[in-house]
Amino acid sequence: MARYVVDVMPKPEILDPQGKAVLGALPRLGFAGVSDVRQGKRFEIELEGDASDALLAEVREMAEKLLSNPVIEDFEVHAQGERA
Amino acid sequence: MKVGVVTFPGSLDDVDARRAVSIGGHEAVALWHGDEDLRGVDAVVLPGGFSYGDYLRCGAISRFAPVMASVIEAAGKGMPVLGICNGFQILCESHLLPGALIRNDHRTFVCRDQRLRIERVDTPWTSAYAAGAEVTIVLKNGEGGFVADEPTLDRLEGEGLVVARYLEGNPNGSLRDIAGISNERGNVVGLMPHPEHAVEDLTGPGTDGLGFFTSLVEQAFA
Numbered sequence: 001m002a003r004y005v006v007d008v009m010p011k012p013e014i015l016d017p018q019g020k021a022v023l024g025a026l027p028r029l030g031f032a033g034v035s036d037v038r039q040g041k042r043f044e045i046e047l048e049g050d051a052s053d054a055l056l057a058e059v060r061e062m063a064e065k066l067l068s069n070p071v072i073e074d075f076e077v078h079a080q081g082e083r084a
Numbered sequence: 085m086k087v088g089v090v091t092f093p094g095s096l097d098d099v100d101a102r103r104a105v106s107i108g109g110h111e112a113v114a115l116w117h118g119d120e121d122l123r124g125v126d127a128v129v130l131p132g133g134f135s136y137g138d139y140l141r142c143g144a145i146s147r148f149a150p151v152m153a154s155v156i157e158a159a160g161k162g163m164p165v166l167g168i169c170n171g172f173q174i175l176c177e178s179h180l181l182p183g184a185l186i187r188n189d190h191r192t193f194v195c196r197d198q199r200l201r202i203e204r205v206d207t208p209w210t211s212a213y214a215a216g217a218e219v220t221i222v223l224k225n226g227e228g229g230f231v232a233d234e235p236t237l238d239r240l241e242g243e244g245l246v247v248a249r250y251l252e253g254n255p256n257g258s259l260r261d262i263a264g265i266s267n268e269r270g271n272v273v274g275l276m277p278h279p280e281h282a283v284e285d286l287t288g289p290g291t292d293g294l295g296f297f298t299s300l301v302e303q304a305f306a
Contacts, residue, residue, distance in 0.1 A: 017187040071184040
């Protein structure tokens with residue numbers, strides 16, 4: 001079984017209201033000195049077969065087509081090792 | 085004209101949109117997200133709501149519904165398509181319109197009677213309005229902040245593709261106060277406010293939204 005992780009983050013120039021809400025809550029919990037929070041999404045995808053460049057390319061295509069919106073988000077894909 | 089209104093799982097305003105289509109003088113045809121058949125309609129409305137629970141991103145999953153393949157193909161041939169609120173989000177996710185809608189900058193859901201200026205009136209959805217007409221139409225959204233990069237915004241403004249703009253305060257952080265846009269041809273229009281909720285005096289702030297549903301007939305007779 002091949003496992004890949006897709007991390008999707010709002011582009012730096014796009015306002016992230018959810019991150020801002022978290023940023024506002026942290027000091028109220030006593031966490032001082034937090035200067036910024038950005039909130040994204042993490043997808044863990046399992047595919048049949050062994051990890052390969054072809055599967056990586058397929059996951060990348062999933063990220064481009066569905067998991068992220070290139071207008072507002074950037075993504076990164078990497079293979080995930082077996083769970084510890 | 086026969087105007088189709090698509091129901092997705094999670095659509096809320098499909099019935100109101102069909103009602104507005106009828107009040108506008110057209111035959112409303114219910115279309116189903118899982119059916120590629122557009123049933124011979126002359127135009128399509130993608131209504132508001134929370135299709136697929138807004139999971140992933142608003143409109144991101146609806147964009148790949150079977151009906152959307154037909155809508156995208158028909159839009160490419162010039163069929164009028166109006167996306168309202170969630171429908172606007174679906175049109176952006178479909179790349180029929182540029183930009184995207186993100187969570188309101190103030191992070192709260194907004195529901196109010198919104199003043200708007202109608203700026204592009206040579207579309208099949210807005211021809212009933214005078215250019216620059218100021219109207220009041222219901223606005224209700226959680227993720228209505230229109231964003232696009234600066235070149236795209238400049239192009240929208242320069243080519244006159246901004247259909248409607250917020251007046252008297254920006255309700256959701258939309259860049260350049262943009263409430264609605266169109267494609268170059270004008271047949272595809274996305275709008276965050278809800279004209280289908282402003283077609284009768286009894287329910288809503290007035291009838292200023294009716295023009296979106298009567299424009300089609302005026303286009304047909306033009």
